[in-house]
Amino acid sequence: MLGSRIDDDRGTATAGGHRKVPATPDVAELRVVRKTPVADGVLTLELAAPSGGRLRDWTPGAHVDLALPNGLTRQYSLCGDRWDPFTYRVGVLREPVGRGGSAFVHDELAVGDVVGVGGPRNNFPLVPSDSYLFVAGGIGITPLLPMVHQAELLGADWRLLYGGRRRASMAFLDDLAAYGDRVLVRPEEEFGLLDLAGFLGDPRPGVRLYSCGPAPLLAAMETVTAGWPRYALRTERFLAEERGAPVRTTPFEVELARTGVTVTVPPGVSVLDAVGEAGVEVLSSCRQGICGTCECGVLAGDPDHRDSLLDDEERAAGDTMYICVSRSRSDRLVLDL
Amino acid sequence: MTATLGSSTGLPTSDADPFDHAVLEDPLPLQAALREAGPMVHLSRYDVYAMARYAEVHAALVDWQEFQSGAGVGLSNFRFEKPWRPPSLLLEADPPKHDAPRRVLTSVLSPRALRRLRDRWIADAEVLVDEVLSAGTEFDAVPVLTSAFPLRVFPDAVGLPQEGRENLLPYGDHAFNAFGPDNDLVARGAPRVAELSGWVASVCRREALAPEGFGASIWAASDRGEITPEQAPLIVRSLLTAGVDTTVHGLSAVLYAFATHPGQWERLREQPSLARVAFDEAVRWESPVQTFFRTATTDVRVGDHVVPDGSKILMFLGAANRDPRRWDDPDSFDLSRDPSGHVGFGMGIHQCAGQHVARLESEALLTALARRVRSIELAGPTARHLNNTLRSWESIPLRLHVD
Known part of the structure; x- marks a missing residue:
């Protein structure tokens, strides 16, 4: 609540000091406060400011850059609740052929560790509409999770098609169960490849399509939606960008x-x-x-x-x-x- | 001042009217009394709560979850009362509806987007200052400089037609009065509301706007689906409501400050790069936007007290900007101070989207003046322009001494 936060970290007056500038908030260095397995090979991290203060605001579709203690920087979509200003949640898949970011998070990063945080930034914002169709592949569910929540809040008509290899490897099924038949869960080992054309139907003006997942899924979405109006489809790719030098911890x-x-x-x-x-x-x-x-x-x-x-x-x-x-x-x- | 403070429930209470003419003429005594009374005060006249200390105002401004804007940022509570115009998609909206309009407008007005305007505005300011000085060195700064410059550059930057630009200031003046109670200042503007609103709505249409400019950029975002075609004109309207009066009063504040603090003008002359600091220091010192309301989204605890769900809370930005708990010698206008962190532009997700526009306008005008003017002094009595939300000048007679 407001009162306690003021007492905690806003008593900035420095008696005798010539300036009373509050310390820069610790928004760029966050602590791992919870690490939870949520599916086979998938865990969520919850991050909070060491002081317990507010974090930077974000919108659905946003990601943060996590500068990990091993020197790697990786981007993860935020998939928590932005009405909780004190906690970020990200979902992390163990990448079998990754370059060590996800393995480090899974095997070594521990509750209490501090990570550098850049952003949040949003390259994948939810634009206004009365009607949305969401298509998630695997860990691509993470940015779409807050989006479907938002679509529900706005009273929009929406449906989500969620594919993955096996049901046990698909994260957040419990969260999504609350939405009933708006969500189609289609693990490949039970249903085969996603029926994108059947799910999307004929092009309709005003319907916004959002998709996140592996490159073949996004390529298929581009093909299937060729007849849709320009700007109808918005996608986000997993970023495997490699930065030059690692984040430094020295002066x-x-x-x-x-x-x-x-x-x-x-x-x-x-x-x-x-x-x-x-x-x-x-x-x-x-x-x-x-x-x-x-x-x-x-x-x-x-x-x-x-x-x-x-x-x-x-x-x-x-x-x-x-x-x-x-x-x-x-x-x-x-x-x- | 007739304010009396009481505290029968432990929460300080005041019967002062923050919108009374005497208070609007000089709000500093009431601001000081409310700050000293406690972290939160009940204003019995309107049955609203008030915050006047920096820490509480800053914390509440960033806390959109508990202190919403969607029920209106004036006294009127949109949960129960019909707004006088369709609510702003920015100022009077909460997430998630606030997200898309905010994203588009901050992008259109970002520092990077303004780069292409910088050289032109600096040249425009030089031309204006040369024109003014060639006509004489004694004049009323409000019509001649502080209104003239924004009206010269901003409507062009938006892409407005020439005709009707004289409606911008009266429209903004009424919109900012309307955040207060239904008093004589609102009544004074009422007869022209329909006419001014009609003009504003007409120029927010795509056909009325120039093919390049802030207005066209907003419409282009609607072509890309980032906002809807229904939202675009209302976002243009936000530019027109919030982008003119505020800047005029900010420029008036900084010129008045220099006219009354000659040593500070000398500092600016010696170090023209202080122009940016000077404007923000003037915004802190004068706080052209004095107050905004928020509404509690639930029972919110503030210190030892609870603001009940649905209650209005009046944020005294001007008082926070002069809170001695935050600022040393807060009543002095001082270019050696770092004014960073003032709440004159608000803070958090509703922070002024046009702050970089205002800073660029002031930097251009102050730089042009500093180049030619050795000293500035008042040449006669000044007069305030009263507004329920804005602290502004009707008249600032100046005498300039040029090199």
Whole structure:
């Protein structure tokens, strides 16, 4: 409740101090508070701020970048309840041929461990409609779970076709059972390949189609929906993007090109605060990588983006960053300050 | 001030009217009294709750789960009363309905989207300042600069037709009055509501908007299915309601601040990059948007007290921005302060979507003025413009000294 949170983490007045700026919220470093097996090879992680404070808001379809203690960064869709502002939930499938992210989460990541969190960002938002058809393949159910909840809240007409190899490997069947016959669960070993054409029916204007799952499913969706209106189908692929350097846990240097000053940013201190300590005030507002006020040009170096604003293309360009939450992958960053 | 504080149930109560003319003329004494009374105060005149301290206001603004906007952000409770116009899809909406309009508007007004406007607006500000100074160095800053500049750049950026732009300020003025009680300020605007609303609705249509601009970008999002064609004009309307008066009053605030703090103007002259800080410091100091309501979605505990489900809570943004628990020497306008984190633009999922537009307008105007003007002083008595929600100036007579 509000009162207790104020007592906990907002007593920011520093008697005698010349500034009373609240510490940057710990939204970018979260603790694993629960690890739950939910199906064969699938577990959910619940993450919370070490202080117990609010996390950054998100919308269905959003994902977070988890910077794991082994140095790998992986993207996972949020599949919890956003009316609970204190907890994120993600579902993680053990990838048999993965590069070690999912195996690490399954075998080594433990309750109490801290992970770096970027985002949430949403490349797969639920657009307004009276009618939705959702198609999930395997772990692709995770972004669709909050979407069907939202469609239900909005009173939309919706149905979900959910495929997987075996029933025992399909996560969240209990959650979905509450929706009754809006949800068709079709494990391949019982029903064979998904009957996409039969499920979708003829093209209808205004119906929005959402699909997430393995590449062959998404390719089949593209083919089957060729006759549907443009923008009717929205998909999200599992991202297997490999970033250059792993996330660092050691200090880095930030050179302020216009000021001619170099500052060292230790772990646990934001670039914004480190730069401010050096006497270069950069205006900020939300301190969560959401509002965009503290944008800084990047002249050199490899930023570790933790904001909710830049899309993948803008991140790849590497020419701008939000210094309230974003950090550095390289030893040195040069900012246009 | 006639406010009396009592606390029969342990919750401080006040019979003050935050919308009384005397309070609107100078809200600082009431703000201080409410802050000192406690984390939350009951306002008996309207049977609403009030928060005036930074910590509580900030925490409630970000907590959309417990403090909703969908029942209206004015005194009127949409659970029981019919709004005077179709509710805003942004300001007066909650998730999940709020999600898509918010996503589209923040994208259209993002810092990256504004880059293409930057050079043009800086040039426009230089032209305006040159025109004004060539006509004289003593003038009323409100019509000549602080209204003139936003009206010169913003309607073009939206893509509005030339005809009828004079309706923008009266429409916004009435919309912000309408968040308060049904008092004389609302009555004063009432005769023109139908006419102004009609004009606004007419220019939010796709056919009325230029093929490029914020308005066209919103309609393009509807072509991509990101919002519906029914939502698009209402999102354009949000730009017109919230994007003009607020900026005018923000610019008035910063010019008044400099006119009354000559040392700060010298600092800006020495270091023009302080223009961004100066505007946010003025927004903190003056808080052009003084108040907004929220509505409790359930029985919400605040400290030792409970706000009952469905109750209205008045957030005093202006009071929070001068809370000595958060700000040192809060009543001073000081460019050496870091104003980051003020709640003058709100905070959380409803934070002003146009804040980067406002900052860019002010940066352009202040930079152009700093280049030519050595000092600014008041040249006569100033006059407030009273509004139930906005703190604004009707007139700021200035005398400038140019190099």
